[in-house]
Amino acid sequence: MKPRVSLQDSSLRNGNFSLRIDPVRSEDVGLYEARVKYNTEVHRCIVELGVITVTLSPPNPVIENKLLLMSCNSSHRASLVETCWFHKEHLGPTSRKFCSLSGALSILHPAMSDAGSWRCQLRYSDKEIISATYNLQVLGFEGPANPVVYAAAGSAAD
Numbered sequence: 001m002k003p004r005v006s007l008q009d010s011s012l013r014n015g016n017f018s019l020r021i022d023p024v025r026s027e028d029v030g031l032y033e034a035r036v037k038y039n040t041e042v043h044r045c046i047v048e049l050g051v052i053t054v055t056l057s058p059p060n061p062v063i064e065n066k067l068l069l070m071s072c073n074s075s076h077r078a079s080l081v082e083t084c085w086f087h088k089e090h091l092g093p094t095s096r097k098f099c100s101l102s103g104a105l106s107i108l109h110p111a112m113s114d115a116g117s118w119r120c121q122l123r124y125s126d127k128e129i130i131s132a133t134y135n136l137q138v139l140g141f142e143g144p145a146n147p148v149v150y151a152a153a154g155s156a157a158d
Contacts, residue, residue, distance in 0.1 A: 001028070017045075026051050029075040050075045054120055054134040062114075064140025068107040072120030072132065079125040086119045112140050 006020045017034050034045045052074040062068050072083055083103035087096040098105055103122070107114055115138040121131040151157035 021049075024049075024051060026053055026075070050130070052120075052122070052130055052132040054118075054132050056134075056136075061137035061139050062110050064111060064138055065109045068110045068114075069104055070107070070118065070120075070134075070136075071104045072122060073103065074122050074130055076122070076124055076128060076130060078128060080122060081125055082123045084121045084123075086121065087114070088116050089119065110138050112138050114138055 001021065004021055004023065004025075006022075008016060008018055008020065011018065017036055019032065019034065021028055028049055029051050030049060032047045032049060034047075036043045036045075052072065055071050055073075056062065057069040057071075058066070070085070072085075080101075080103060082099055082101060084097060084099040085105045089097070103120075105120075115136055117133055118136050119131055119133045121129060123129050149157055
């Protein structure tokens with residue numbers, strides 16, 4: 001897994017034996033065991049790593065007005081009950097929420113307003129809820145509804 005895996009050497013003396021994986025990949029799912037020997041004592045820690053994946057079709061960045069399909073999957077073993085998508089959920093009246101059983105979200109005509117933070121939340125039959133955030137980029141034009149711009153002679157126009 002090198003060079004994606006590292007130990008924080010400076011923290012080892014303080015008893016922090018954390019393993020860092022960056023970036024995490026789907027194939028990293030599974031059990032991880034740490035064994036630490038101190039004098040004659042051996043300590044073990046077992047951690048299970050689950051992975052949630054957000055995929056886009058077509059891939060990011062998305063072209064304005066071209067069909068977009070966003071899907072969210074997880075390595076969790078229980079049955080999926082519901083998938084919810086939240087767009088700009090902390091920004092007040094522009095926030096949106098979509099829920100479905102399939103886990104996929106299709107946007108027929110993505111606009112510049114669809115860009116930004118999307119969070120998919122997966123709810124499972126064992127009451128487990130997991131989520132991931134994805135930053136969607138949309139390529140297009142954002143500007144006035146009227147494409148005529150007036151500028152004074154001798155000045156700059158954007």
